[in-house]
Amino acid sequence: MRPPGRVWSGEPGPLAPRVLRSLLAVLIACTGLLALAAPALAQPTPAPAPEGIEIDGTLRSGPTALEGVTVEVLGDSGQPVDETTSDAGGRWELTVPEAGTYTFRIDPASLPAGTQVQQGEVTRDIAADRLSAVIFRFGAEREGLDTSATGQVLRLLVDGVRFGLVIGITAVGLSLIFGTTGLTNFSHGELVTIGAVLAWTLNVTLGIQLIWATLIAIVLGAAIGAANELGIWRPLRRRRASLIAMLVVSIGLGIALRYLVLIFFGGRSESFADYNSQIARSYGPIALTDKDLATITISIVVMVGIALLLQRTRVGKAMRAVSDNRDLAAASGIDVDRIVLFVWTLGGGLATLGGVLFALSELSSTVQYEMGFRLLLLMFAGVILGGLGTAYGALVGCLIVGVLVQLSTLFIPLDLKYLGGLVVLIVILVFRPQGLLGSRGRIG
């Protein structure tokens, strides 16, 4: 909708080699940062025992190891295969004869008084060549979880709000970037992944406590966002690249970064060192772990912060002005390039924070190379639902998408829950393509 010729001020000058150089520089910079993650790959996978496959685990309730608890494994048709009791460290080890599906069960009678297992039966596919660990979750004895329909809906609602807030934090950057530059950034998911991987590297490889690790990662993520703008997108705009060309470039960049993460970080889910298993506490009808509560609190504080930034500060007003009408903003003395750089920096930092929160709250504290791309589709759903290019729209849209995705698990299988996001996307495009808070003119 914006003719490219009029939009981008600045000299038409800097040419091909410069873009090439800076593109490479960004890739190399990302590689360098990711290389820190490499030690994870050095751990050798233990060879499977010659007869049978060993499965082990550790039983812990909060900080205390559970000793003398009976764990048994049942075969496909329920026949007992093996049985053991956990040692002083809570460790247990079982052997199954061959690959297949097995059910692992805790004998509740053998648990110490006052401890309750949240999920006493775990069914797993055991393969010969893969490391298998079975995790049981325990909690202090308390009122049983409310399993009534209302209780379930309420719980999913809270989960949904939490999830929606996390999507929203990552999507604000996406939406602001679209608003200020017109770019549909398909590599935004990789900012999320890289941020989470950086936090993981600082946390696990370098041993920094997760909160500090996240703060450092946010600074690095913001720098990566800025490097993206300076190294790739600003030179491309100077070259007057069309928005479609930039969109394809962002897809290429996204693929390249995703698989760079795969090379340096590996394809497995890796846990953070802190906040791995937490006990859910009851708050009236709902139960939340501390990290869930922290995720919700941090998200809300950050959201309010963004809203204040947009409403009250000079730079926030300038951001809205550029989103609204780039030429007019430039004509009234706003340095558009600086604002766009600021938006990218903000977007990079928020994506990192969102990545860590996403890992903590949705992926049971693990980081994984495809997490950002998965989230990207939901971000798009939320951003379009709220209205492309509007910051508040992104927040509202993502909240709705998060809640819908979680509530949809009442009706559809768990591994299909992202389906809800897409359905929302298509329905909103049919009935209100400009989104809930968007303006009519933007959709072309």
Next chain:
Amino acid sequence: MIDYSVLLTNGLGQAVGTSAIFFALLAIGLNVHFGYTGLLNFGQIGFALVGGYGMGISVVNFGLPLWGGVGVGMGCGVVLALLLGIPTLRLRADYLAIVTIAASEILRLLTRSTSQTNFTGGTQGLTGYGTAFTETNPFDQRSYSLLGIGFQRGELWAICVGWTVVGLSVLLVWLLVRSPWGRVLRAIREDEDAARALGKNVFAYKMQALVLGGVFGSLGGIFFALSVQSLTPDFWSPPQTFFAYAALILGGAARVLGPVVGAMIFWFLLSVIDGFLRQATAGTDPLIAFIDSQDVGAIRFVLVGTFLGLLMVFRPQGIFGNKREVQLDVR
């Protein structure tokens, strides 16, 4: 040491092999979408998926004959195009991009979901739909050698059928884009409002283009499913679409033969680079020590992603294209 003759013969084998055919068909579809009409379909692999699975499921679960399955597969492509096109084709181009990429990922999740195992075989995959295809194989020796490149008999049969389909598809596209219908598509790509002002129903033309290109994508999926004789969900992942884009842009968008030549060159290069990296990283004293030989598969994606971006910036017309024809912008 690097054995260059092996690299070359493998590369040539790939350039005419089943992968090149598969991506040529996807890229022919994308050429109709992106090259001629300016539609941003980033979920072409989704069209291939519904083609392959549409055929597989209807043959395995509903006992249709193979030709019926092929029909169902193509029909699925049409339905998917309508579903995605109706909400998005009136809007800015990037809405279609977002919806198609999301749809292709959702389709992959749907086929690998455990709840659908009875239909799709879940992560185990689906087999046993292509016996009619292998039974009609006229080649009776175990393997054949052409110009030093060895082919198994099944592969050779698939290649013969595949290139015939590619040839017919190219012929169809060539006839269509020379027709008045094709000129309207180009007009829409260049200036949608102008086309509308001339009384053309832009939405209908875009939809027809989306359906046509989608059916080519489905054909690609059907062909691939028949040539490898098994369907596994994780093959149909979003990056595959961009392999097809890379092939299309390399060959030259908005050229009839662009996607075909592009796919051949693309697979030749990919095979040579892949083989080189594998040889260079293998063994006790590897030439390139800092890359693990297990990572070569991932490096392929990194290279293709970077390559696609650079191509789009520095030579959007590819090898044979016309620069004026590919300067699209979001409208």
